[in-house]
Amino acid sequence: MPTLDMPERPHLDRFRRQARALQRAVRAGDPESLARLARHHPGGVPDVAGGLRLSAAQLVVAREYGFASWPRLTRYLETVAEHGWATRLGATPATGPAAEFCRLACLTYSREDGPARWAQARRLLARQPDLTRADIWAAAAAARPDDVGRLLDERPRSAAERGGPFHWRPLFYLVYSRFDPDVPAERVLAVARQLLDAGADPGEGYLFDALPSPFTLLTGVFGHGELGRQRQPRHPHWLALGRLLLDAGADPNDAQTLYNRMFEPDDTHLELLFAYGLGTGDGGPWKRRIGELSTPAEMLRVQLRWAVEHRMPARVRLLVEHGVDFRSPFEGDGPAWSPGDGRTPVELAQLAGDTAIAGYLFAQGAAPPVPDPVRELIAAAFRADRAALDRVRAEHPGAVAEARRSRPGLIVWAAAQAPAETVTLLAGLGFDVNAYGRGDAPVEEPWQTALHHSAADGDVELTRRLLDLGADPDLRDRRFDATPLDWARHAHQPATAALLEPVTTPPPSGAPSTDPTTGDV
Template identity: 80%
Template sequence: MPTLGMPNRPHIDSFRRQARALQRAVRTGDPDALARLARHHRGAAPDGDNGIQLSVAQLVVAREYGFPSWPALTRYLDTVAEHGWDTGLGAAAVDDPAREFCRLACLTYSREDGPERWAGARELLARHPDLTRGSIWAAAAAARPDDVGRLLAERPRRAVERGGPFRWRPLFYLVYSRFDPAIPGEAVLATARLLLDAGADPHEGYLFDGLPSPFTLLTGVFGHGELGTRRQPSHPYWRELGRLLLDAGADPNDAQTLYNRMFSPDDSHLELLFEYGLGAGDGGPWKARIPGLATPARALRVLLRWAVVHRQPARVRLLVEHGVDFRSPFEEDGPAWSPADGRTPVELAEVNGDTEIADYLLARGAEPPGSDPVRELIAAAFRADRSTVDRIRAAHPGAVERARRDRPGLVVWAAAQAPITTVALLVELGFDVNAYGRADAPVEGDWETALHHSAGSGNVELTRRLLDLGADPDLRDRRFDATPLDWARHLHQPSTAAILEPVTAHKAAGGG
């Protein structure tokens, strides 16, 4: 199990320094260093005054980052050196009109993305209509097949040459371009076919900031992500372009696409990917380059967990109908919101109060969960079923105390997923209305309070109710050091900001 997160833009020299520092610390008997050695290399022990060999320290460092060996870590860093890309380039303006057009036109999966950039690209192209004539990267981003065809005729290898402001290949600029939603589909597909016919790789991708999940051509086609569909939309012709790439051999098991699209209940991307074998195979060339990537089957299990706990019944049905394992407990760690906690999908549905998904899974053959008063109490609370809550409390007097101990941040998750009556019922049961938790997943995490969530989501009724229940408007979240009012302002929620302004002691915007 990794205990450290991979840094952005990792370099081998940093890991070498970490290994040497660990070697020195073990030699001096540092307790933390000895604990790291015991955790990641059982059986290894310092050899008197000599400490440990550098190779042992390197192995411990590699395992701390989730790699089985130092060579596996170095192979990954070689992959980063070849395929890594720095999202900071998206914020760096350039003088050359063709390069600047590419920079403004394309998704960069950074905070720079959004309609304002794309409007700038349109204006630049209008001022310099010939900027695509000498740059195949700009011609691809603008989907101008005549210019692309002429440039390829002059030198066919241009189809596989890196260039432009991001050092991407031309096809990548085409599929990540968003500057003009009204661009003709015929021009987009004609440009893509020219590049593929000239040797462009349908598997092309980059490791954004050196992180291990590749952003591929398919990732760019399907779009979406943490900034929402306004700032990170799908390509206007995602279906046709996606099918073209899949027909050309792109592997449908695109983990970053699954992540970027999981926030929306729309399953059209999954339906297309299942046509081409999503969930089957060995994971393609990227799995070969980065062995630590999830297998196709495991990636879909992680997606199933998200769909269950985020009340996406149509997605649950689609995944089950395509053979995703819905009976086994989750015993392999995925992301932080998908822990190996041993719960089955039907248990997760029940504890989330989602009888529709639970009943569906049971009807498909999932094993009914055994009796658990704590799970049943939380499930009843999420259904706002007070009579069942009272019955469980009478039969199991310690259930509420155990629930509070096991799920101290439950009010935050309830604020994001359940009716206001559930939030009020949990507070009545003694759950702390000011507890820190996570609103994005039903796992414990010291992130924000329920009031932060309601303020940032613009939920006026919930914000007022939380204040009535004793929520403290002056608490700061643990990630951005911001008050709920800061969240409302930063996320452009004037209705909740108006409620919080009179009751917040420190009204200056924080770091939210």
């Protein structure tokens, strides 16, 4: 698993300098550099560190960024150079009306996305309807087959040329365009066919700020993401357009689509992708370009974990019916929210207090997990089952202390996923109501408190209960430095904001509040 984040605009020279600096530091006996070598080099620290070869330092640097070797890192950088997408371009006004229309019309997967931006694109096109006549990227974004056909006749190879404000090819602008939710399907599909017939690649994609998961045409078709369906909606003709691209050869094993669509229980994207072979094959052209990408089977195991932990029984059933492994424990590297912690799917269902999903997995043949008092204690709390909780405590007096030690931020996850009574039970067991954790996944990362989550969710009952239990309304989250009141205001939750305003210490005179999710003031 990488320990360093890839820079937004990586260049091989930067990594060469890092490797040479590490080599010099190790030769000089620098303790931190020696520790890096011990952690990432298979041979550890040599007896004579003063003779460390540059190739050894290069291997350490490559592994710190998540690559098995220096050659794999250099191949990845070559892929980024060819397929990179700098998202900062979405916030920078473009030169000329055609480019500016493209910039405003398309999803950028940045905080710039949203209906207000697309309304600007509509107004611009209404003022200058001819801006698509000489620009194939704008003509594609506007889904104008007459202009696209004429421009292809004049310059057939333009179907495969990068251009416009994001340096995408025309088909990408068509698929990522959201400026007109009422655009006729026949226009969209006509332009897609024109471009595919002229040589456009149905597997086209770009690496978002040099991150390894490609945003493909299918990613744009299915839409959604961390900003939700309002600001990052799927294409209005996603089903027909998705089928057209899949029929043309797009690989259904699209990791970014799976991620973007996993937050809500709608499974229509999975149903379509399974019909075209999701979970089979070698991972397609992107896996061949970037060997570190997950295999199709690994992608779906991550989806299964998320579905189990977030109480999505229909998705669990769909994944199991399509052969996803539900018996084996989760092992190996994975995202922070999907760790290889050795637990099986049925254990995770029990931990979440979800007897329905656990029962389904047992019925399909999942093996009962080995008894674990801590798991049983947490499961009872998440079911709000006081009798079972008391039984576990009586039979295993040390279970509560071990649960608090291993899951100090559990109350945050409970605030997000369990009944309000579970929060009360955990507080009664000595879990810190002001602990930091994550509300989106049951992992121990100190992001925010339970009060932050209830405030943003608009849950008045839970917010009041947390305050009664001693939650501190002045605590700031660790990512955006914002209070629960800031979170309530940002999420447009007037009820919880009204509850928090009288008990939150106002900022110093003249100091603005912080905007969660951006860190802006």
